[in-house]
Structures are given as structure tokens and as C-alpha cells.
Amino acid sequence: MLIAGSRAERLPRTVWWLVLARAINRLGAFSVGFLTVLITTEFGVSAVAAGVVSAAFGLATIPSRLVGGVLADRLGRRRTIVAGLAGCALAQAGLAVSGSVAMAAVFAVLLGLVFEVYEPPSQAMIADAVRPERQAQAFSLFNTALAVGGMGAGLIAAGLGRWDLRWLFVADAVSCLLCAVVIRLVLPADRPAPATSRVSGTGSAWRDRRLLVLLLSGTLFAVIFMQVGMAMPLVLVARGLEAADAGLLSAVAAVVMVLCQPLLRWTAALSHHTAMTCGYLLLAAGLAGYAVSDGLPGHLAATVVWSAGDVLMFGRSYAVVVDLAPPHARGRYLSVFGTCWGFATVLAPLCGTQLLERAGPEGLWGVLALTCLLLAAAQLTMIKPMLERQGRTL
Template sequence: MTNHIGFIGHAERVPMSWSSLPPAVWVLVVARAVNRLGAFTLPFLAVVLTVELGATVSQAGLILTGFGLATIPSRLFGGHLADRIGRKWTIVAGLGGCAVAQLWIAASPGLWSAIPAVVLLGLAFEIYEPPSQAIIADVTGPADRPAAYGLLGAAMAVAAVAAGLLAAWLGQWDLRWLFVVDAATCLACAVLVGLALPGARRAQLNRAARAWRDRKLLLMLGVGTVFAVLYMEVLFGLPLTMLDEGVPASGVGIVLAVSALTQIAGQPLLRRLVLDDFQVMTVGYVLLAVGLLATGFAGSLSAFVVAAVVWSLGDLLLLGRALTIVSGLAPEHARGRYLATYGLSWGFATAVAPLAGSWLIEGVGSFGLWAICGLAAGGLAAVQPLLRCRLRKPD
């Protein structure tokens, strides 16, 4: 297989500004932000299953496990469809499926009806991710992709902050209305994409382009899975650590809001860097390592906030660059499948991080958890030069 990797590791020119990005990127960013504004239902799903529909805690756990398992084939299916029927209509289909599942959950008269709806939601939940990422790669050059992925990340972060406020307001009433609003945002996003996004030509599915046989992609998947586990450990372990240090639960929300705002405010940094992708990722992993180690030493809300600023800047540098590298590895007709395969790192991390985090907290304490995570991030920084050489080597 011949990969399109000639540009990997090079900073060919200064990336364009957001205002110069193609219209298709802006349509996608607006649509995804609208969708993210309503994506506040998952934290409430267990509450609806137990309080509204009478499930026991163990039953709710099993149902949510089913949801999580269903998201793994969902992403692969999205990548396959993106390369088969086109990016645009795959996004529309995925969002439509999410809307149907959300409305089904909201209207369920009992647990027996909600279970297949939750599984359907999992099967549709990740379909739109690979085509969304592939569209950005389709309409931008290698030097411009970090800015485009950064814009998408910033829009999602802003919408996430607004989504939390909207969820707090809607949560005063019947929680099922959260799912109705989420379904409405999915449909609004689907309509916007269907009407405003240019139609892409249907790709011919090249069976020779099999992502699972590309060793370079698998190498990125391995590294990306370690990063995803570290990212998910923050979401899982940070609240436990802060509560253990006597910081009130409201402090967790403050730290997560600061993290989102840091990623928004730091976006201009992405457009000023002229380092190559792997140099940027080395800096990102160093910042992540410092932030995670600082979390282990933190004992007050202000200290956790400072640590969050540091690791959030690391996340900012890492997320878009990894997608840029993977989209460069992929043949043009197989970008959806490549990005879907790489995206499995988040599915693996979602399954591994809670188990590993709880085991480490019980075994070595909160400080031990963050020390190990910091060392792992430092190790990822150290291997970036080797990864760069390996990915640039011809097959």
C-alpha cells in the first residue's frame, strides 16, 4: 500500500487563519456546535433509567455497558459509509439515527422499551465522527488542517460550556425533555449539513486500502490509545482526587470550565506555531506531563485550576495534530476508514481508564495515579522523534 505521507513531519508554510478556511469547514463547525449544544443527555441517562423507568443500579450499569460496546462498531460503520456513500449523507444518517433513539428513550413507557433505544443510540452515536473529520481533510491542505481541527475543537468547547448551563436549566423539569432537546439539535444539525454542505462524490471502495493492514496507522493507534487513556483518566480521576483533597463538588465544574476556556483562548497558538507536527506533539506531551504531575501535587482549588490550564494547553496541541497525521497516512478514498480506525482509541480508553484509574487509586493513591500518568505522558513525548522517523520511512 502506498500512503500519502510525503508531507508528514514538515511545516511547509504558515497555516491559514480561521477566516480563510473553506466554507465547508465553517458549515461543519456550526452544525457540530449546534449538535454539541444538545449533547448533555448521557450523564442523565442512568438517572432516567433508574428514577423514571425503574431500573436497578446494576441493571442501569449493564444497559450503559451495552451502549458503550455499541459505539465501537458505530465508528467503524461511519468510516465505511463515509467512503462508500459520501461524507455528507453519512453525517445526516448518523444524526438522524441519534435523533430517533433519543426520542424513543424520551417516549419509552417502561424499561423494556428503553433498552433497545439505548443500544440504537450507541450504534448511531459515533457514525458522524469519521466523515466529519474526513471532510476537513478533504477540503484543507496538510498545513491548514491543525487550524481547521482546532476551530472545530474550539466550537465544541464553547458549545459544551453552554450545554452545561442549558442542562442545568432544563433539569428542573422532567428529565425526558433533555432527550427531546438533544434530538432536536441532532435534527437541526442534520438539516444544516444536508442543505448547506456541498455534496461529495461517491467514493469507490478500494478493497486494497485496508486500514487494519497499515502498520503505520496501527502504530498511531497504539500511541493514540495511550493518550486517550490519559485524557479519560482526567475525566474519571480528577473528581475523585479533588473530593479526596476536600475541594467541594462545585470545584470540579469550575476546573472543567477553566479547561474548556483554556482550549478556546489558546486557539491562536495553533496558528502561530511553525514547528512540524511531531515537534508540536512533543511540546504538547511535555505540557500534558507537567499538568498531570501538578495535579498530583495539588491540594487546593487554585492549584487544580493552574494544573488544568497546563494540561489543557497540552490537549490543545495534541488533538488536532494527531488527526492531521492520520489523515495524511490515508489514501484519499479511504480517509473515513482510517480516521474511524484511529478513533477506536477512544473506545478502548473509555473501557480501560475507569478500571485502571480505580485500581491505581486503591493501590497507590491519587498521587500515584497522577505520577504514573505524568510519566506516561513524558514517555510519549520522548518517543515522538522515533515515531516521526518511522512514519516518514517508505513502505
């Protein structure tokens, strides 16, 4: 008889259903990138006006994640996930049938307000279902589902986008509803924390200095990570390569993330802080590889290196947050930490374009690699001691 069955059986079924649902949702979540194009082509407004609508969407995603964390702890994980996905479906359908810029703007903001609601309860449900020593692997797998779904999303977007942009939003609405149905039918119901626990934990996440330190380091990491997607096409063009090659690099990164999942069992004995330090070092090496590469093979090799680092550290960062959070406030802690991606959405384009203009591709990747080295040093010499010292005083 096989020992514990296959690899898939080594994590609870809840995790695998959440991973599948996230991949399906990501498979359809490609329409947001075409929001500006839809507004300019369908309604004949300027790119500046369309950019304002897109910016309003991005800004609305920040409170969206916070709302998801509060609802996860107060209403329950499953209910919040289903409500968030249903809200996304409604907003996407509204964008598909919008007859004016004003109507599109309203549904864009509505989409932003519900876009991240399902993230904190999904992460909290994983934390609830998985033993502490396996949480890093589960969170990493959850992140990999996003990358894998993104590979298929590009192909679907290329097909439907050539037909009619509005169908992109219809397809996204359908995928959100499909995910909501899967979550509702296959995941176990959960109960919210008792009222006394919810009251005692209200606002505690923002008052936890340990979490705020992790939020700062997480924001720096998110800014770095997002440069690979945002700045890469510009860098490739500046070096005489095709901007479309950025899609190939993205696909390679997704493949590496999948192939590296079994390696997480080998690093399970490492502490979270040690693993994150190693991850930062691999990220630094990959970004340094981008700095010295002038051809596609060099960029591909660098992508393999930094992608392995991302797998090693991404799940660990969320596992550290779960370790800090009281059980009744996991949703709120994860949502506060998750706002690092909202902050990075604002900061990354500004930082990346300025660095690229002033220092060129070599300077951009060099500065980002140096920042990763600083984060690696800070993880062991500052963050770890601080978390352990303050943890003993609580």
C-alpha cells in the same frame, strides 16, 4: 483593504459550518450522562441493571465509528453525517418515550450504534477541504467546538434535568435534527470514491501497521485525557474540595482551548511529531501540577497548562492519520484511529479507580504524567522513524 479578511476566512467555510454544527450538537448531547438516572428513577430498577444498559450503549459506540468511516467513503461525507445525526435524533426520541426498561435498552443500543457515525465523515470532510499545512489547526478547532458546546450543555442539563429527565432526550433529539438540517443545507454535496478505489482499499486501514501504532499511542492519550473528567471529582473530594469544582476546571479548559487557537499559527512551522512531543510535555507538566496541588488555585493553574498541550497536539494527531491515508480511504483511516476513544471509555474507569485506590491522588496524576513523558519520548525516537521508514517502503 484587509488582508484576506478576518481569521474566520482563513479556513474554508466548510470547516466553520462543521464546527458550528458540532457545537450545536454538543450543546444538546448532554442526555447520555443521565441515561442511568432515567432508567432507575422512571422504571424502578437497580443501579446495576441500569449500568448494564449504559455499558451496552458504550460498547455499541465502537462499531458505530467504524460504520461511519466505511459509509463516508462509500456513500459520501454529507450523506453519512446527515444519516448519523438523524439516527441519533430517532434513538433519543425513542428513549424519551420509552415505557419499559426493555424498550429503553433497545433505543440505548440503537443510539450507541449511530452515536459516532457523523465523526469520521466530518473529519474526512475537513481533510478534503483544507490544505495539508492547515489541517492540524482545523482539527484542533473542531475539537474546541466540542469543549465549548459542553460548557453550555451543563447549564441546559441543570435546567431541564430539574424539570423532567425525559426532556433532556427530547432536547438532544432536536439538536441532532437541527445539525442535520444545517449540514444538508449549507455544506456542498460530495461524491463517493469510484467503486474500483473502494474495493482496492477495503480493509487496508487495519492492515496498515503505521496506523495501528498510532492507534496504540492514541488510546494511551485518550485514557489519560479521560481521567481528567472521570477521576477529577473523586480526587477533589479526597482532597477536601467540592466535587462540583470539576465543572469549573472543565470550563477553564474550554476557555483555554479557545484562547490558544491563534497560537497554532505560530507553531505551524513545526513538524507534526515535534508539535505532538511538545504537547505531551505540556500535558505531563499539567498532570504533575495536579499531583502536587492541594487547593483550587493549583488545580486551576495545572488545568491551563495541560489544556494548552491538548490544543497543540490533538489536531496534529488527526493530521498525521490523514497523511497516512489514501484519499479514497480517509474516512476508514480516521474511523479506525477514532476507536481509541471507545477503547479508552472501557479502560479509563478501570485504570483510574485502581490507581486512585492504591496510590492516592498523587500517585494517579504522577503515573499519568510519567506516561505522557514516555509518549513524548516515543513520538520522536520510535513513532516518527517508524512511520517514515515504512512510508518509504509502501
